[in-house]
Amino acid sequence: MNPQPSFVDEHLAVQRILPWYVAGMLHADEEANVAQHLASCAACRADLALEQRLLAGVAAADPLPEGVDPEAALARLMPRLDGVVQEVAPQPGIASAAVPAAALARLMQQPDAAAQDPTSAAARDGVAGNRPVAQRRGAGDAAWRVLWRRVAGAFDGGGWRNWALAAQGAVIVGLGALLMPAWQDADPAYRALGNGTAAAPDVVVMFQPDARADHMQQVLQASGARIVDGPTVTGAYLLDVDAARRAQLLAALRADPAVRLAEPLGAGAAP
């Protein structure tokens, strides 16, 4: 006698979900239906036994593909998160010094709108924008959220010290904002004593806590830089240097172990 159509339907339905039954991944009602069918279907019972053997066979048949390297791949990915080149932190000692400096540099130089845009060629290639500082001031809440996200992201994993550095960075940015009119006005509101020309800081520098005063002085004098402001409450100094010597100054400062951070200031600052 031919089986009832409903039995055939049921049989086919069970055949299509048997692997998930074996795996215990069916809803209770489905599971009950399968169990009921199995009780009356020898073919499905045989299939069930085979399926169990199959599962046992494939359990260990899924190794990691040869040649993949999670850490190397992660190291390549991290700089892409913000679209700019930055230190990944596989070595904890390096992270606290290098990452905040890079983050601060980006805060001061990058177009805000491109921050999380993966399609931005500038973002992908790590090319910082040169938009004048004044244009960035009215960017609105979204831009501030991006800034906040960037700072929070850059300072992860270091406990209170990184947050202290973050606070320092915020103060520097605020200080930068206060100084902006002076950078851009043709007729500055104040003049430095001595030379009679506008004193527009070109570089911000922060020294290591254990840096010696005479060494700091030596480093600055060697590059012909003058301190035009600071130390701020965060310990940052704003430097004035001839445009022609700025690159040299930055290179010298960054190479000096006593310098924690040295970044160019102003709308035309190079990354």
Next chain:
Amino acid sequence: MQKSWGMGGPEAGDGDARLIAGICRGDRHAFQELYRLYFPRLARFLGRMTRNAPLIEEIINDTLLVVWQKAQTYDGSSKVSTWIFGIGYRQGLKALRGLDEPVESTVEEPCGPEMEPEHAVAGKQLQQGVSAALDTLPLEQRMVVSLAYFHDMPYQEIADTMGCPVNTVKTRMFHARQRLKAVLSRHMESTQ
């Protein structure tokens, strides 16, 4: 490798959701944790699409980059793992399409005699045989088997991951299983 079936414990799901919440706040620590958690899983999954290790790494990075960018759009309507695997599957297909070389069959038709899984397992151990047989399946069937057998996904989640109807998932699994069963039967005969 220890196999653990199941729907995924609540702790694992909570952990993933916690990491996604961290990523929404821009927490790179959370991102790296999620990356290390998912890299092996995605690598094994994508390893069923291509054997090219640099390409697998690239697809994983593209996938996790999307996770970083789109974490705020994750609405919790599916499990985090389903969401991430779905992104990974689409990135994988995109990468394969970008290759000029003929990589994979995506046509769900019976294989020719030279492609029969049985031929792939002669003289091999069961695991190797099953693994080799898996590789001879059409891409979609292979990915369904991988998600169900190796990544503990119920068919609804597989449908979400692959962006296809539930019935399609069941059908793909049915056909894949017929072939794998043939492999297993052959193996059992040869060992008796």
